[in-house]
Amino acid sequence: MKPVTVHLKAKEVQEIQGGPMSAYEALEQLGVRGLDRVVSVKIDGELADLSTQIDSQVELKPVYLNSKEGLEILRHSTSHVMAMAVQELFPGVKVTIGPAIEDGFYYDFDYERPFKKEDLSRIEEKMREIIKADLPFTGREVTSQEANDFFKGLGEDYKVELITDLGAENVKLYTQGSFTDLCRGPHVPSTGMINAFALTKVAGAYWRGDENRPMLSRIYGVAFENRKELKQYMRRIEEAEKRNHARLGPQLGLFSTYNEIGAGMIVWHPKGAMLRHIIEEFEIREHLKRGYELAKGPSLLKTELWNKSGHFENYREHMYFTDIDEQSYGIKPMNCLAHMLIYGSRIRSYRDLPKRYFELGTVHRHERSGVLHGLLRVREFTQDDAHIICTPEQLNNEIKGVLDFVRDVMDIFEFDYELEVSTRPEKSIGTDEDWDLAINALKVAMEDSHLQYDINEGDGAFYGPKIDVKLKDALGRKWQCATIQCDFTLPERFDLVYIGKDGQKHRPAMIHRVILGAIERFIGILIEHYAGAFPTWLAPVQAVILTVTDRSIPHGEGLLRALEDADIRLEADFRNEKLGLKVREAQLQKIPYMLIVGDKECDREGLTPRLRNGQNLPLMSAKEFIERISEECKQRR
RNA sequence: GCCACCGUAGCUCAGCUGGAAGAGCACCUCACUCGUAAUGAGGAUGUCUGCGGUUCGACUCCGCACGGUGGCUCCA
Numbered sequence: 157m158k159p160v161t162v163h164l165k166a167k168e169v170q171e172i173q174g175g176p177m178s179a180y181e182a183l184e185q186l187g188v189r190g191l192d193r194v195v196s197v198k199i200d201g202e203l204a205d206l207s208t209q210i211d212s213q214v215e216l217k218p219v220y221l222n223s224k225e226g227l228e229i230l231r232h233s234t235s236h237v238m239a240m241a242v243q244e245l246f247p248g249v250k251v252t253i254g255p256a257i258e259d260g261f262y263y264d265f266d267y268e269r270p271f272k273k274e275d276l277s278r279i280e281e282k283m284r285e286i287i288k289a290d291l292p293f294t295g296r297e298v299t300s301q302e303a304n305d306f307f308k309g310l311g312e313d314y315k316v317e318l319i320t321d322l323g324a325e326n327v328k329l330y331t332q333g334s335f336t337d338l339c340r341g342p343h344v345p346s347t348g349m350i351n352a353f354a355l356t357k358v359a360g361a362y363w364r365g366d367e368n369r370p371m372l373s374r375i376y377g378v379a380f381e382n383r384k385e386l387k388q389y390m391r392r393i394e395e396a397e398k399r400n401h402a403r404l405g406p407q408l409g410l411f412s413t414y415n416e417i418g419a420g421m422i423v424w425h426p427k428g429a430m431l432r433h434i435i436e437e438f439e440i441r442e443h444l445k446r447g448y449e450l451a452k453g454p455s456l457l458k459t460e461l462w463n464k465s466g467h468f469e470n471y472r473e474h475m476y477f478t479d480i481d482e483q484s485y486g487i488k489p490m491n492c493l494a495h496m497l498i499y500g501s502r503i504r505s506y507r508d509l510p511k512r513y514f515e516l517g518t519v520h521r522h523e524r525s526g527v528l529h530g531l532l533r534v535r536e537f538t539q540d541d542a543h544i545i546c547t548p549e550q551l552n553n554e555i556k557g558v559l560d561f562v563r564d565v566m567d568i569f570e571f572d573y574e575l576e577v578s579t580r581p582e583k584s585i586g587t588d589e590d591w592d593l594a595i596n597a598l599k600v601a602m603e604d605s606h607l608q609y610d611i612n613e614g615d616g617a618f619y620g621p622k623i624d625v626k627l628k629d630a631l632g633r634k635w636q637c638a639t640i641q642c643d644f645t646l647p648e649r650f651d652l653v654y655i656g657k658d659g660q661k662h663r664p665a666m667i668h669r670v671i672l673g674a675i676e677r678f679i680g681i682l683i684e685h686y687a688g689a690f691p692t693w694l695a696p697v698q699a700v701i702l703t704v705t706d707r708s709i710p711h712g713e714g715l716l717r718a719l720e721d722a723d724i725r726l727e728a729d730f731r732n733e734k735l736g737l738k739v740r741e742a743q744l745q746k747i748p749y750m751l752i753v754g755d756k757e758c759d760r761e762g763l764t765p766r767l768r769n770g771q772n773l774p775l776m777s778a779k780e781f782i783e784r785i786s787e788e789c790k791q792r793r
Numbered sequence: 794g795c796c797a798c799c800g801u802a803g804c805u806c807a808g809c810u811g812g813a814a815g816a817g818c819a820c821c822u823c824a825c826u827c828g829u830a831a832u833g834a835g836g837a838u839g840u841c842u843g844c845g846g847u848u849c850g851a852c853u854c855c856g857c858a859c860g861g862u863g864g865c866u867c868c869a
Binding site: 262270271272273356357358359360361362365366367371372373374376402406407413414415416418419471473474489490521523524525526527528529530533539617622624636639641668670673674702704705706707732733734735736737738739740741742743744750752754755756764766770772 | 794795796797798800804825826827828829830831832842843859860861862863864865866867868869
């Protein structure tokens with residue numbers, strides 16, 4: 157027997173020597189504390205089961221249940237328990253895949269009927285039995301051939317397909333009780349380690365994410381270290397629901413949708429229309445500051461033109477068409493065409509470049525019914541769209557300029573964001589040189605700006621690579637807002653040129669970009685971001701005057717005029733109601749300032765502001781209040 | 794588009810296995826003139842999303858359509 161040496165990777169290095177033993181035994185001998193909460197172990201940095209035999213010199217690090225990796229293992233093991241429960245309850249079900257995801261796990265099944273919400277409690281109950289039985293998870297390595305034969309014998313076609321596609325010599329199988337699954341592992345030592353889980357939802361999911369393959373039945377669950385954590389998670393979801401823009405929007409009088417108008421169409425009520433107006437005005441100013449010019453194209457353009465641009469070929473399914481005087485027209489799903497024509501309307505010199513055309517352009521897209529989602533995915537929306545046409549040499553600088561723009565704007569709205577670069581997809585047009593140039597321009601610009609980014613291999617548009625900026629909603633779902641896309645097709649198709657220093661015609665480069673993306677989507681996320689309590693500069697109603705009694709109405713009216721003259725967005729609540737009620741209602745509307753006007757204020761010709769957080773400011777004059785609020789807006793707070 | 798769930802008063806929701814539609818808030822009227830998250834009393838409110846079907850009888854069961862939510866796919 158070969159002696160083994162084990163180091164414990166911890167603050168103080170400990171060491172033992174001895175014969176072959178399991179990782180668990182080694183940790184035990186090393187005197188690791190809290191072994192009952194250790195789910196796995198890292199052997200020389202690799203995650204492994206606690207039962208792994210050690211027969212050489214290694215370094216060990218225990219993985220605790222409450223660590224990121226520990227929770228992932230717990231969640232993955234819970235998905236195996238669920239698969240076992242489902243197999244016991246629904247004979248004939250075929251298992252497919254079941255990974256750990258954020259906060260939980262899922263498992264996809266193929267069964268004679270889709271699973272329903274009602275099935276969940278039965279499955280949970282069966283899972284609790286399995287957990288109570290404390291079945292050990294045992295892993296073993298077998299040849300792919302053996303594994304294939306095993307799953308074929310069980311009629312588990314999906315597993316056979318997975319093993320075949322893996323193409324490995326050996327694969328690992330994990331068994332707990334009567335259930336064996338193909339799995340990389342590791343797993344918790346036994347099912348008894350799972351003590352806080354819940355099945356949350358059922359959903360359809362295509363096998364291997366391909367809509368041409370069978371629709372499987374997916375069950376989602378969450379799992380945590382203990383019940384307390386699980387409860388906290390549930391509370392987190394409830395809190396997120398309070399921020400839900402689809403609920404807050406109508407409550408705050410911002411927008412609503414109507415069954416009778418149609419899906420994916422937003423109706424902006426006065427306060428929401430005001431909010432849009434504030435944002436749009438802000439955007440126009442910011443664009444003009446940065447050398448953009450305003451442009452505006454029509455909504456209906458001849459189908460012939462969409463043909464020329466390639467949209468008819470590549471984007472037809474998302475477009476709406478109509479006939480006018482026996483001519484076919486398409487409603488614009490993008491704003492680029494008119495901008496191309498504006499550029500092409502005269503001869504351009506390299507001295508004119510870059511041209512930056514900005515348009516708050518309203519577009520219509522036929523999104524499939526199942527993807528519509530509140531304000532975040534709609535069929536009519538307005539983009540803060542711009543097209544930058546420049547020389548290839550200017551590309552890098554222009555991209556940096558847009559990245560700076562994005563950063564400045566996101567700072568003002570207090571958003572954190574993630575960046576992704578998407579590279580050439582399989583189906584694409586343009587030369588390799590163009591693609592390399594553009595991807596390089598994007599990457600260099602990101603690196604020059606010291607920005608972190610992920611790469612989405614093959615996820616670019618068919619006409620060019622792109623940088624996407626993603627914001628998160630209240631539930632942590634990511635939504636694309638800003639995007640910066642290089643495009644080689646349109647300058648080509650529209651034969652855009654500029655005259656270079658050499659007096660020759662050259663093809664310009666083009667960037668298609670949005671900063672907020674769609675105003676609708678952005679406002680949706682903005683509502684959740686601020687939970688409806690907009691900072692003063694954005695609030696559609698900045699202040700409301702609340703009279704204490706009817707005696708204060710004349711003074712209140714004077715204040716109303718003075719503040720309105722100062723362009724403060726104002727409401728007046730002069731009703732003969734108790735102050736407490738008026739405060740409550742203003743509070744529920746999340747208005748930044750309540751201006752209390754009673755006898756005291758009348759005597760001293762002022763007002764007493766109450767902030768949304770309940771704090772009172774000292775009695776002040778209208779002038780003082782105007783100064784305060786103007787300063788706040790100037791600082792965009 | 795696919796899978797699951799849902800649609801009852803302006804809003805939030807109750808309404809069991811089919812037997813004459815309910816509550817709270819909001820709204821309207823009256824009284825109260827009141828100092829920081831709900832004053833009191835009274836009143837009105839419905840195509841139970843729509844259309845078909847089953848049934849003596851449908852908010853309830855079935856089918857289809859419309860709309861929404863959570864996923865999948867798609868998508869900039």
